[in-house]
């Protein structure tokens with residue numbers, strides 16, 4: 001059985017058939033899905049999704065929505081997040097992080113939101129789901145300063161040294177659609193070499209379509225339904241049996257989320 005460690009089930013791409021997507025995913029062998037909203041305006045929807053489908057749930061403010069052109073976040077949204085977390089007791093905090101790929105990104109605001117959200121995770125003893133794009137070293141700097149219990153570095157795409165630093169801090173690295181492309185040599189090498197205890201699988205649906213769906217530019221919609229098929233391709237790249245890879249990666253998610261208290 002598989003766990004999708006990173007999925008955006010509330011995305012409008014699923015509005016027409018969300019019930020079917022969830023039931024087909026279950027039937028295909030996906031035992032759990034971590035759903036992540038990225039803006040305070042989306043938290044109520046994520047709560048409804050949690051109640052309807054029983055998915056694992058994160059609350060957090062995505063770096064794209066810290067100062068993005070679509071949904072701007074205000075600093076007082078951090079208070080909203082903290083009260084949601086205290087009241088709703090989510091399974092983790094996310095998706096949070098730093099994105100230095102966004103045109104004209106606002107470094108000051110991104111770092112402020114990221115640090116404040118790490119503090120909430122630390123104070124509430126929750127794991128985090130990290131968005132790390134062109135920002136590995138900056139994210140690591142914050143993680144060394146504000147100690148959280150661990151979590152997932154989603155869609156990891158850093159160097160082997162950076163991967164080792166995340167592992168040292170107790171993080172699992174998330175692999176998905178990108179690693180299904182043979183030309184993604186660096187990601188596939190990481191998938192092969194990182195300790196198995198530090199690997200989780202994800203779809204990031206509706207984004208990051210795997211090779212069998214074509215490219216993102218083709219408009220293909222990724223879905224948790226495809227996780228077992230993606231996972232089988234990743235198991236192959238890891239040179240492991242599909243069953244052993246599914247069991248190990250699912251156990252890693254459960255271990256990261258398990259509460260000691």
Ligand SMILES: [Zn+2]
Nearest residue numbers: 006008095204
């Ligand atoms: Zn995401």
